[in-house]
Amino acid sequence: MSSSATATHAHPLPLELATSKRLALRPPPYEPEVEKAIRNSAFKGLSPLNLRLVLAQEPKLSVAFQSMAHVVLFQGALPEREREIAIIRTGALTRSEYEWGMHVSIYAEKCGLSEAQVMELTVGQPGEALWTEKERVIVCMVDELHHHSTVSDATWAAMCTHWPEDQRVELILSSAFYHMAAFFLNSTAVPLEKGARRFPPGMTQASVPADGAAA
Template identity: 30%
Template structure:
């Protein structure tokens, strides 16, 4: 796959380089998504500052975040980000191979999901399909998650849908040796 836009190259503007310097060393050299956005430093800065995933004091557990984001990125058909999330977070989040595959080819009724995981899959699916939460799902979410955690879920889903738009629309190639492809059906 050939990207539609060439990434920015070093030397980067000071603010962009400072953001790269704050990123984990395992994210270096900077990912193609970041270097492509760095072509527009102001937009890059807003994108990085708007990332709710790594906000201190999050109400969601790592597992909750990753179940949701694996599903969101899979539903967007965003192999770029889904593969990155599998590489960096699936093990730490305790996702099994069956669950990783179910984020792409399963649904909330897949036998591999615990009750709260299934709620997160349902949420990702409803937001993807309707850009809304049904009156049936809402009380189940409120019974399982604090209101602040629900706000985080909504922000995360929207932010990573944007990542899907960017990665897919720009035709970003997978990061070498990092991005895992979607599993075969």
């Protein structure tokens, strides 16, 4: 992964904070370490500012969260495309419009993911026409983690065939971390960022059915 991607940029704070239906974005003033965490971003353009402002409600966990995200996104050995296949699929399965939209907006074109591939990751089951065997293993891993909280022996064996041990760890933790991120984003109603992709028609943000049953 390009080392230039790890450069930090001081993003200006908005004059008016977005409104959340649940956990409010934290307004200034901030402690110096919190302001640094809020303003510094590895992204020059579209950036997860609303998420950082909600996380700022709990500074210690905010710093830890952002540190983990930085390692996953900028310091791993996995090819960026493979990591993003895992994250975009995770965002779709968890029905986290914020997570899905940010990663599609920032990474899809950069990683060579076509619109047809993004849609298969989002609402379909990736098949042989658009994906390599290796990429389909990533989707299978993410699907099994989401639905069963583990992977099958067959999927693990396939992962061992395609990736060395450190990259298998990265793949699992990338999906796991973005499950955690989706749970937080969904539960606290972090407002969507201006300019980020929205879910395709017919797909909605995660919610609990009125009768309390599993969705």
